[in-house]
Amino acid sequence: MNPAARAAEEFHRMHGHAPTGVWSAPGRVNLIGEHTDYNDGLVLPFALPFRIAVAAAPRPDGLLAVTTVGDDGQPQRAAPVAVADLSPGSVTGWAAYPSGVCWVLRSQGLSGGAELVIAGNVPAGAGLSSSHALQCATALALLGLAGTELDAAGAPSRTEVAAWVQRSENGFVGVPTGLLDQTASLCCVAAHALFLDLASGHAEQIPLDAAGHGLAVLVMDTRVRHSHADSGYRDRRSGCERAASLLGVPSLRSVGPDRLAGLDLPPELLRLVRHVVTENERVRQVVELLRTGRLPDIGPALTESHTSLAADYRVSCPELDEAVAAALGTGALGARMTGGGFGGSAIALVRADDVAEVGAAVTARFARRGFGAPRLFTTVPSAGAGRDS
Ligand code: GLA
Numbered sequence: 001m002n003p004a005a006r007a008a009e010e011f012h013r014m015h016g017h018a019p020t021g022v023w024s025a026p027g028r029v030n031l032i033g034e035h036t037d038y039n040d041g042l043v044l045p046f047a048l049p050f051r052i053a054v055a056a057a058p059r060p061d062g063l064l065a066v067t068t069v070g071d072d073g074q075p076q077r078a079a080p081v082a083v084a085d086l087s088p089g090s091v092t093g094w095a096a097y098p099s100g101v102c103w104v105l106r107s108q109g110l111s112g113g114a115e116l117v118i119a120g121n122v123p124a125g126a127g128l129s130s131s132h133a134l135q136c137a138t139a140l141a142l143l144g145l146a147g148t149e150l151d152a153a154g155a156p157s158r159t160e161v162a163a164w165v166q167r168s169e170n171g172f173v174g175v176p177t178g179l180l181d182q183t184a185s186l187c188c189v190a191a192h193a194l195f196l197d198l199a200s201g202h203a204e205q206i207p208l209d210a211a212g213h214g215l216a217v218l219v220m221d222t223r224v225r226h227s228h229a230d231s232g233y234r235d236r237r238s239g240c241e242r243a244a245s246l247l248g249v250p251s252l253r254s255v256g257p258d259r260l261a262g263l264d265l266p267p268e269l270l271r272l273v274r275h276v277v278t279e280n281e282r283v284r285q286v287v288e289l290l291r292t293g294r295l296p297d298i299g300p301a302l303t304e305s306h307t308s309l310a311a312d313y314r315v316s317c318p319e320l321d322e323a324v325a326a327a328l329g330t331g332a333l334g335a336r337m338t339g340g341g342f343g344g345s346a347i348a349l350v351r352a353d354d355v356a357e358v359g360a361a362v363t364a365r366f367a368r369r370g371f372g373a374p375r376l377f378t379t380v381p382s383a384g385a386g387r388d389s
Contacts, residue, residue: 002051007022008053010075010119019055020057022389023056026382027050028046030045034313034340037179042196042283043180045183054116054117063080064081065114065116067118084111097138103171114145120133125225136162191207199251213295216349216350218332218348220346220362224320225344226342236272271314274308275309303334328348331350335347
């Protein structure tokens, strides 16, 4: 059963009536452009076919009540909270994500209570943005209950909603992530990757048809769980901000590749800057190749991105490195970690005929190294967030 149907069914089971509506949002893979978003840089994500759905109805008592249906089918209900009382720190754990969205939308004049039932199939902690899918679906549900549907006349734009979701994550959940994931979840469309320039706001849908080239995108979830609440992400981000301030620029986006050789920075900051600057160039290169129908040629840029993230940015881990090495060793055209790193997933661009062989090589390599078995699947660019029923 798909997440929207599951959420609706569970809502009905709990409350004895249908929800007012069901909204859902996808997780994402970032094809390239990692740790560039909070540096006003370039990213190229696409939406996964996995989604988080929120079945919702208004509550007249001003409370926000949230239930999530776990993988085991068991509902877990967070203690209801008064929307008027929501403040950073007032809700912790998984319920902080939907509560934070409710908190941020209060400042947009949405203060009514709501009953939310959540179901989804985005793997959690796999670096595929399950938490952002949850936040985006919650935003759509709360807006929908207030009579505002995305894309309708007078509705906020998808990028405006993404900015609210980011504010809720930064300000309420307390995780300093950039805008990549929320924007991907809200703005991606099927069969395309989203080329986004965080400095100008320019967004462009770039056709991405691996099957049309006899290729496939293989996702390799290492099952090493990561969390952006850990200090690694925060440290990289503040390192970039420190480097920008030492260089006297508003963000690292202002540093062109021609300046790299002459930068006077401590070595640990120089490494961060080198990654961000070269990664932006790789995004440009991949976008140009995709625009001109040369998908098979993007492989080297993907692999260089991984090397840069591992050696310079230092956000990889042995499992991600092994997944990438095993895929490349079995003929993948390119491979890289995707998302924030420190665990989570890698992706590989492989010939469709080689998917089974590459997958077997990755699994065998993990077993040899004594790692737990990875989860492997191929995927295609899928639809962004919307209303299901
Ligand atoms: C996480 C964050 C994003 C982005 C990536 C790294 O997914 O949520 O904002 O910084 O890491 O590219």
